[in-house]
Amino acid sequence: MSQGAWRFPPEWLVFSVIVVDLIGFGILIPILPFMSPALGGDEMDVALVIAIYSLCAGIAGPFWGSLSDRIGRKQVLMVCLFGGALSYGMIGVASELWMLYAARAVGGVMAGSLPVASALMADVSAPHRRAKAMGLVGTAFGLGLILGPVIGGVLAGPEGMFLWPGLFAAAMSLVSVGLAGWLLPADRPNAELTKRARKVSGSESMFAFIRRRHALSLTIQYTLHTGAVSAAIYLSPLWLAAYLGWGPTEVGFLFGLVGVAMIVVQGAMMDWMTRTFGLINVLTAGAAIFAASLVAAVLVETEFARGLVIFTAFAGATCCLPVLNTVASSIVGAQERGRMMGVTALAASIGRVIGPLATGLVLAVSDYPVSWFVIALPVCLVLLWSRTGAARYARSGGLQPSDS
Numbered sequence: 078m079s080q081g082a083w084r085f086p087p088e089w090l091v092f093s094v095i096v097v098d099l100i101g102f103g104i105l106i107p108i109l110p111f112m113s114p115a116l117g118g119d120e121m122d123v124a125l126v127i128a129i130y131s132l133c134a135g136i137a138g139p140f141w142g143s144l145s146d147r148i149g150r151k152q153v154l155m156v157c158l159f160g161g162a163l164s165y166g167m168i169g170v171a172s173e174l175w176m177l178y179a180a181r182a183v184g185g186v187m188a189g190s191l192p193v194a195s196a197l198m199a200d201v202s203a204p205h206r207r208a209k210a211m212g213l214v215g216t217a218f219g220l221g222l223i224l225g226p227v228i229g230g231v232l233a234g235p236e237g238m239f240l241w242p243g244l245f246a247a248a249m250s251l252v253s254v255g256l257a258g259w260l261l262p263a264d265r266p267n268a269e270l271t272k273r274a275r276k277v278s279g280s281e282s283m284f285a286f287i288r289r290r291h292a293l294s295l296t297i298q299y300t301l302h303t304g305a306v307s308a309a310i311y312l313s314p315l316w317l318a319a320y321l322g323w324g325p326t327e328v329g330f331l332f333g334l335v336g337v338a339m340i341v342v343q344g345a346m347m348d349w350m351t352r353t354f355g356l357i358n359v360l361t362a363g364a365a366i367f368a369a370s371l372v373a374a375v376l377v378e379t380e381f382a383r384g385l386v387i388f389t390a391f392a393g394a395t396c397c398l399p400v401l402n403t404v405a406s407s408i409v410g411a412q413e414r415g416r417m418m419g420v421t422a423l424a425a426s427i428g429r430v431i432g433p434l435a436t437g438l439v440l441a442v443s444d445y446p447v448s449w450f451v452i453a454l455p456v457c458l459v460l461l462w463s464r465t466g467a468a469r470y471a472r473s474g475g476l477q478p479s480d481s
Contacts (some may be wrong), residue, residue, distance in 0.1 A: 081441050083206070087201035088201055088202050088206075088209075088210045088213055088284040089213070090199050090201075090260045090261060091194055091197050091201060091213075091261070092198075092213045092214075092216070092217055093214070093256060093260060094158075094194070094253050094256045094257045094260060094261065095190065095191070095194045095214065095217045095253070095303065096153070096216075096217040096221065097223030097249055097250075097252050097253040097256060098158055098161065098190060098221050098249065098250050098253035099163075099217050099218055099220065099222075099225070099443075100220065100221045100224045100225045100228070100249050101161070101165060101221075101225065101227070101245070101246035101247070101248075101249030101250045101253075102161075102221055102225060102246070103204035103221035103222050103223075103224065103225015103226050103228075103332070103336070104165075104225040104228050104229035104232070104242050104245055104246040104249070105165070105168065105225075105242060105243070105246055105272060106222070106226045106229065106310070106328075106329070106332055107229050107230050107233070107314065107323055107325040107326075107328040107329035107332060108229050108230075108233055108239060108242050108243075109123075109126060109127070109132045109225045109324060110123050110311070110314040110315060110328075111233075111314075111324070111325055112126070112168075112171070112177055112239055113126055113174065113177065114250070115239070116171065116172075116173060116174040116177060117173075117174050118174050120315065120437060120441065121437050121438075121441065122174065123311065123315070123433075123437070123438030124311055124433040124434050124436065125178075125434070125437075126177060126178065126181050126347055127181075127310075127311055127429065127433040128429070128430045128433055128434050129178055129182050129184040129404060130182070130184055130188070130429070131184065131185065131188045131307070131426040131427075131428075131429030131430040132185065132186035132426065132474065133181075133182050133183075133184075133185025134152075134184075134185040134186070134187070134426045134429070135185075135422070135425075135426025135427055135429075135430065136185075136186075136423075136426075137185065137186045137187070137188065137425075137428060138188070138189060138192055138419045138420075138422030138423045139283060139416065139419035139420055139422070139423050140419070141153055141157060141189025141192065141193055141415075141419060141422075142189070142192050142193065142196065142239040142415040142416050142417070142418050142419020142420070142422065143415060143416045143419055144415075145189075145193045145197075145415040146196075146299065146352040146412060146413065146414070146415035146416055149264040150193050150194075150197040150200065150261075150262070150263070150264050150304040150415070151197075151198060151257060151261045151263060151264055153189060153193050153260075153415050154189075154190055154193045154194060154197065154261070155185075155191040155254050155257045155258060156189075156252045156255055157187050157188065157190040157193065158182070158190050158250050158251075158253050158257060159187075159194060159250070159251070159254050160183065160186070160187025160188075161184060161187055161188065161190060161248035161250045162247045162248075162251045162254070163180070163183060163187070163247070164183040164184030165180075165244075165246035165247035165250060166181050166243060166245050166247040167179065167180035167183060167186070167240065167242060167243075168180045168181070168184075168239070168243040168246075168442075169240045169241070169243020169244045169247065170240065170243065171240060171243075178356035180279060183362035185426075188198070188422075189419075189422075191214075191422070192415075192418040192419055192421065192422035193415065193418070194214065195211070195214055195280050195293075195402055195406070196406070196414045196415040196417075196418040196419050197261075197264075198210045198211065198213065198214055198240060198409055199211070199411075199414055199418075200264070200386040200414065204407070206348075206401055207406060207407065208347060208348060208351045208356060208403045209347060209348035209351075209442075210370045211399040211403050211406070212343040212344060212347030212348060212399045213328065213343075213344065214343075214402065214463065215339055215342070215343030215344070215347070215395060215398060215399050216339065216340050216343050216344030218336075218339055218343075218395075219335075219336040219337065219338070219339025219340035219341075219343060219395070220336060220340060220348075221336065222332050222333065222335050222336030222339060223334075223336030223337055223340070224333070224336070225246075225336075226328070226330070226331075226332040226333050227329050227330060227331035227333045227335075228242075228313065228329075229242045229245075229246075229325065229329055230325045230326040230327075230328065230329025230330065231326065231329070232245055233325045233326070234326075239318075244333070249257070249462075251349060252433075259282060261311070283420060284421075285402060286413075286416065286420065287420060290408055290409060290413075290417070291408070292405070292417070292420070294466040295401070295404060295405060295408075295421075295466070296420060296421060296423075297462075298401055298459055298462055298466075298467075299421045299424035300424045300425065300427045300428040300431070301427045301428060301459050302364075302394070302397050302398065302401065302425075302426075302428065302455070302459050303426075303429050303432070304395050304427075304428030304429065304432030304435075304455050305367070305371075305428075305432060305433050305452050305453075305455045305456045305459075306391075306432070307428060307429040307432040307433050308432035308433055308435065308452045309371065309387075309390060309391070309438040309452055310433075310450075311436055311437070312436055312440070312445070312448055312449070313328070313331075313387050314328045315440075316374075316383075316445050317331070317383065317384075317387075318381065318443075319445070321380055325342070331384055331387060331388070333393070334388055335388060335395075336364060336394040336462070338388065338391065338395060339391075339392075339395045342392060342395050342396055343395055343399055343424065344378040345395075347359075347396075347399055350396075351400075351403075354402060355398055356404075357400070357463055357464075357467045359400055360396065360397055360400040360401070360459075360463040360467060361394055361460065361463040361464060362393075362396060362399070363393045363394065363395070363396025363397045364393070364396075364397055364456055364457075364459045364460040364463055365460055366389060366390075366392065366393025366396075367391075367393035367395075367456045368386075368393075368453050368456040368457050368460060369395045370386045370389040370390035370393060371386075371390055371449050371450075371452050371453040371456065372449070372450065372453050373386045373389075374386045374387070374390070374446075374449045375446040375449050375450065394456075397459065400467075401421070402418075402421070402467060404467070405417055405418065405421050406418070428455075432452070432455075435451065436448050436451060436452060439451050441450070
């Protein structure tokens with residue numbers, strides 16, 4: 078790493094690495110819903126392609142998180158980023174449906190970059206700046222959603238080609254590997270704290286860890302929230318294609334606008350909102366907007382209104398994850414932060430499996446209005462938790478960060 082790099086705040090160095098990778102991730106967002114049908118699949122295959130990635134990511138997430146606690150975040154992050162590049166390249170050259178499934182499985186197994194980067198972001202940020210730092214992760218997502226889907230839609234073109242989007246996404250991940258090697262420090266976990274954590278975690282199951290940290294209700298919120306978000310990402314392109322005839326290019330530009338909302342909310346406004354209204358109130362407002370927009374999707378009819386409800390739904394959803402990540406990183410010490418973020422990654426992956434599959438099944442036996450109502454249900458549960466379980470964390474002082 079160059080010495081000059083550390084003239085910048087460390088949070089922004091982590092941001093620089095993950096934003097490049099997330100642009101590659103975003104490139105495939107408008108492409109994947111159209112790949113399965115093009116390769117001979119149906120609407121359920123669209124859901125299964127999303128689900129297999131999430132299933133593999135959920136299984137591997139706790140491993141990558143715990144490994145980063147033991148050997149350091151940088152090494153694990155670089156391995157995961159390289160694995161992501163491999164999976165994107167496989168998607169680009171997929172010519173049969175099974176090849177797409179294989180590529181997504183590889184991508185899921187190697188999908189440890191975001192939880193490890195989130196743990197690293199918490200490590201390098203002061204406790205009072207942690208919500209803002211987690212907002213930077215969301216800002217990186219936003220930039221990925223602005224640039225990635227637009228690039229992906231343009232590269233796919235009206236013919237819906239998949240080779241160039243896949244290869245471009247792989248190139249972006251390889252660039253992020255190089256940036257990680259150059260910008261990030263060779264972090265070495267505190268030997269004494271790591272030894273203590275290993276002694277506790279060596280014989281401690283994941284469920285015992287969750288109970289010890291009183292994090293069961295929190296991990297459930299990750300499942301509910303990401304399940305709803307993933308289901309909406311799955312359903313939105315199909316809904317817009319069915320009612321408006323939209324393709325990858327139009328969907329890509331819409332998700333680009335969603336990315337703008339993520340940057341504004343999580344990057345520019347998150348710190349101000351949490352200081353002004355409180356962490357839990359931001360979660361409540363975000364979940365309420367998300368749920369209301371999903372219900373509104375049943376009622377709207379014009380092209381503008383359909384695009385608007387998708388935009389506001391994701392704008393509301395983008396308020397929620399930084400709050401959940403702040404809570405998760407604040408209830409553990411630095412020596413267990415990777416493990417905690419790995420556990421939340423597992424919980425989120427369960428949601429990403431269940432959400433699209435459940436929505437796909439509902440859509441197969443019913444219609445789009447019923448599907449939107451089904452997606453809104455878990456968001457309502459997150460809304461309820463924000464006024465009960467999350468509020469109890471705040472009242473008990475459970476949101477006071479600890480790094481020991």
